[in-house]
Amino acid sequence: MLWDALMRPDLWAATLAMATPIALPALGGTFSERSGVVNIAMEGIMLIGAFFGVLFSYYTNSAWLGLLGALLMGALISALFAYVTVTLGADQVVVGMGVNIFAAGLTAFMLNTIFGYGGTPRETPALPNITIPGLSDIPFVGPVLGSQNIVVYLMLALVVASHYFLFHTNLGLRIRAVGENPQAADTAGLNVPGLRYLGVIIGGMFSSLGGVYLALGLLNSFEINMSGGRGYIALAAMIFGKWTPFGSLGAALMFGFAMALSMILQGGGVSSNIIQMLPYALTILALTGLVGRSTAPAADGIPYNPNK
Amino acid sequence: MQKTIEGLVTPFVAIVIALLIGAVVMLVTGNNPVTAYGALFSGAFGSTVNMSNTLANAIPLILSGLGVAIGFKAGLFNIGAEGQYWIGSMAAVWIGYSVQGLPPILHISLCIIVGMLAAGLWAGIIPGLAKAFVGAHEVITTMMMSYIAIFLSHYMLENGPMMQAGFTPQSPVILPSATLGKIVERTQLSWGLAIALVACVVVYWLLYKTTLGYRLRAVGLNARAASYAGINVPFHLVLALFISGMLAGLAGAVQMLGVQHRLYDSFSSGYGFTAIVVALLANNNPFGVILASIFFASLSTGGQSMQLVSGVPAHLTDVISGIIIFLVATKDIVQMVQKRWRKRQPLAPVKEA
Numbered sequence: 001m002l003w004d005a006l007m008r009p010d011l012w013a014a015t016l017a018m019a020t021p022i023a024l025p026a027l028g029g030t031f032s033e034r035s036g037v038v039n040i041a042m043e044g045i046m047l048i049g050a051f052f053g054v055l056f057s058y059y060t061n062s063a064w065l066g067l068l069g070a071l072l073m074g075a076l077i078s079a080l081f082a083y084v085t086v087t088l089g090a091d092q093v094v095v096g097m098g099v100n101i102f103a104a105g106l107t108a109f110m111l112n113t114i115f116g117y118g119g120t121p122r123e124t125p126a127l128p129n130i131t132i133p134g135l136s137d138i139p140f141v142g143p144v145l146g147s148q149n150i151v152v153y154l155m156l157a158l159v160v161a162s163h164y165f166l167f168h169t170n171l172g173l174r175i176r177a178v179g180e181n182p183q184a185a186d187t188a189g190l191n192v193p194g195l196r197y198l199g200v201i202i203g204g205m206f207s208s209l210g211g212v213y214l215a216l217g218l219l220n221s222f223e224i225n226m227s228g229g230r231g232y233i234a235l236a237a238m239i240f241g242k243w244t245p246f247g248s249l250g251a252a253l254m255f256g257f258a259m260a261l262s263m264i265l266q267g268g269g270v271s272s273n274i275i276q277m278l279p280y281a282l283t284i285l286a287l288t289g290l291v292g293r294s295t296a297p298a299a300d301g302i303p304y305n306p307n308k
Numbered sequence: 309m310q311k312t313i314e315g316l317v318t319p320f321v322a323i324v325i326a327l328l329i330g331a332v333v334m335l336v337t338g339n340n341p342v343t344a345y346g347a348l349f350s351g352a353f354g355s356t357v358n359m360s361n362t363l364a365n366a367i368p369l370i371l372s373g374l375g376v377a378i379g380f381k382a383g384l385f386n387i388g389a390e391g392q393y394w395i396g397s398m399a400a401v402w403i404g405y406s407v408q409g410l411p412p413i414l415h416i417s418l419c420i421i422v423g424m425l426a427a428g429l430w431a432g433i434i435p436g437l438a439k440a441f442v443g444a445h446e447v448i449t450t451m452m453m454s455y456i457a458i459f460l461s462h463y464m465l466e467n468g469p470m471m472q473a474g475f476t477p478q479s480p481v482i483l484p485s486a487t488l489g490k491i492v493e494r495t496q497l498s499w500g501l502a503i504a505l506v507a508c509v510v511v512y513w514l515l516y517k518t519t520l521g522y523r524l525r526a527v528g529l530n531a532r533a534a535s536y537a538g539i540n541v542p543f544h545l546v547l548a549l550f551i552s553g554m555l556a557g558l559a560g561a562v563q564m565l566g567v568q569h570r571l572y573d574s575f576s577s578g579y580g581f582t583a584i585v586v587a588l589l590a591n592n593n594p595f596g597v598i599l600a601s602i603f604f605a606s607l608s609t610g611g612q613s614m615q616l617v618s619g620v621p622a623h624l625t626d627v628i629s630g631i632i633i634f635l636v637a638t639k640d641i642v643q644m645v646q647k648r649w650r651k652r653q654p655l656a657p658v659k660e661a
Contacts, residue, residue, distance in 0.1 A: 284434060
């Protein structure tokens with residue numbers, strides 16, 4: 001039963017599709033936390049991305065302009081988050097919670113105000129699925145990797161690019177320095193608040209892209225609270241992935257796999273609800289050091305005050 | 309007294325600013341804020357029935373808000389009150405329909421005690437011990453435990469051990485002997501309100517009148533100093549999460565015995581998350597928690613009639629809640645407004661904070 005499921009390419013295709021809206025905000029969280037700002041606001045930023053993606057896509061009649069608009073709004077809400085937490089030094093977890101509640105309310109309110117109570121229009125342009133010639137013809141691999149939504153491929157490229165950026169460029173090194181030891185970074189002449197703004201805003205754009213994938217890649221509409229907790233799952237994926245892009249992707253695939261498997265095994269012997277608990281339990285184990293210890297960037301969550 | 313009034317000013321200013329922003333949003337979207345807020349107010353407090361339902365909505369918020377507040381006092385951010393609420397609900401409902409032949413007073417007490425203990429252990433054992441001994445951050449562990457709790461409730465109800473015979477994923481109804489009576493008939497207001505008020509007094513007493521409370525607060529203010537002073541910090545961290553979870557579990561138990569009478573298969577009650585906002589707005593003061601809970605409960609009951617009467621979508625109240633958190637977290641903004649306001653009143657005595 002389980003073996004049969006594992007041999008089905010659609011299980012693995014679904015794993016990748018479900019991992020994408022977790023990997024993107026997890027990558028977003030990684031950027032923010034590497035710069036030293038704890039970010040639990042991914043859930044809310046995803047909703048902002050999803051809603052404004054649909055709004056701009058519908059009114060400009062172009063899914064790509066929708067994507068662009070969503071990224072701008074994601075950057076805007078993240079800049080606000082950065083202003084309150086970095087410049088004003090407010091509690092990052094509390095403000096993150098505030099962003100989530102605010103974004104859920106704002107997107108639902110705007111949905112009802114602009115589109116009424118019947119949902120977003122069906123004729124909203126969506127982002128295309130693409131088929132890679134050659135790759136899609138290979139048995140097993142083809143159905144898994146060869147034909148997915150364009151955002152899935154974008155996500156895979158962004159994971160590689162983020163790894164290169166964070167660990168092999170000067171700017172990436174600076175962002176990480178600010179998250180590990182802001183005092184030393186400041187002494188070395190780095191602009192601590194500026195780099196933290198950068199980390200938070202890049203991260204917000206990734207989270208926003210995750211929301212765009214849900215709204216314009218998978219569903220072609222916006223629904224209230226459609227992020228459905230993925231922003232919080234992304235937080236777990238980021239930690240399980242030890243605050244690295246490849247690690248975040250790996251953990252997101254694990255969560256995606258649990259979701260896809262529980263769907264495919266529906267009605268089977270093992271309860272799908274039990275399968276879905278496992279990634280959360282593993283995250284706790286990872287945090288307690290039982291499954292490879294996860295350690296946060298040293299200055300994560302501590303507002304930097306140069307006068308102290 | 310002076311301190312109490314000062315403590316009320318910041319939340320009050322935050323609420324006023326947030327409501328004003330809400331009014332601006334209404335004006336921009338072509339609605340009349342006076343009509344809308346009028347409808348909200350009368351929907352929340354305009355009749356005995358509305359008022360009772362607002363107070364009924366406040367009960368789970370008061371109890372889980374107290375839980376979050378006591379965590380904050382010990383320096384812990386229990387973001388998983390939602391999951392603890394589910395554990396408390398599950399345990400209370402299970403005792404409520406399966407244990408037979410007890411007189412009401414005993415049956416109700418047993419449901420509540422088991423619900424509280426289950427939720428307390430849920431928060432205390434894994435997140436508590438992980439925090440105390442390996443420093444795993446409680447924000448993440450309590451959140452993960454919350455998801456596990458919710459999936460556990462799905463498991464219990466979807467063809468699981470707590471599913472009622474038939475095809476609907478819900479538990480059997482609790483026995484009459486486990487049901488809390490109503491204060492006002494044909495509303496949701498049960499005697500759970502009395503339990504919530506007593507809990508506030510108990511938490512206040514615990515925090516401010518006992519050695520244990522003093523130690524919990526000392527750990528919250530400065531764990532290292534508390535440790536030098538001979539306080540067993542790991543023990544008090546575990547205990548704080550245990551008590552915090554017990555209160556969130558009590559919220560679930562009281563909601564089950566007083567309002568729902570059975571467990572439904574759903575993804576979130578929302579109370580555990582609003583509890584965080586309640587504790588923040590109340591600045592973790594047990595009596596402030598009552599006021600803050602009534603405020604947020606009135607937004608949710610009044611929001612519906614605002615939508616019906618004035619056409620302003622009820623979700624605007626969530627926008628307002630979000631803005632309040634921003635403002636309370638960013639005390640600077642509120643204090644800036646307060647200072648400006650004070651400058652215009654040169655005769656009022658100015659007291660530096």
